[in-house]
Each structure stands twice: as structure tokens, then as C-alpha cells.
Amino acid sequence: MSPFEQGCPSSDAVPCRPPGAAWITDEMIEDTKRHWSPRYGYELSDAEAVEILMNVKRLAQLLIRTGGEAP
Numbered sequence: 451m452s453p454f455e456q457g458c459p460s461s462d463a464v465p466c467r468p469p470g471a472a473w474i475t476d477e478m479i480e481d482t483k484r485h486w487s488p489r490y491g492y493e494l495s496d497a498e499a500v501e502i503l504m505n506v507k508r509l510a511q512l513l514i515r516t517g518g519e520a521p
Contacts, residue, residue, distance in 0.1 A: 467500060474503050 467474055482499040494502075 468504060471500060471504060473507075474500060478503060 479496050479499045482502050483494045483496070486499070486502060487494045
């Protein structure tokens with residue numbers, strides 16, 4: 451279980467969002483699940499979709515800081 455999932459509701463009915471993830475909409479979660487679930491070979495949970503979105507954000511921030519060059 452990822453750190454931000456701890457203490458979150460056990461149901462995926464209300465996706466748990468880590469601090470700093472207010473920008474993640476329900477539509478983004480559904481789009482992420484729709485795109486990535488076939489590649490993973492199973493239906494992703496909302497928490498897994500949020501984790502993917504947070505990782506993409508961190509990658510974008512790194513690329514912006516480094517000017518797109520590898521650190």
C-alpha cells in the first residue's frame with residue numbers, strides 16, 4: 451500500500467488523494483484507468499490511477515527543472 455493510501459477509505463467510491471493532488475479530477479482518474487488498465491492487464495483501482503498521475507506530475511516537474519536534460 452502506498453503511503454498516501456494509508457488512512458484512506460477502503461472503498462474506491464471516493465478516491466483518496468494525497469496532499470497536493472487537488473488538481474486531479476474524477477475525469478482524469480477515469481481517463482487514466484481507461485488508458486492504463488489494458489496495458490497492466492487488469493482494472494486499475496482509483497488509488498493506482500492517482501499514483502500514476504502523481505508520478506507523471508513529478509516527471510514533468512523534473513523535466514522542467516532540468517530543461518529536459520537527464521540529471
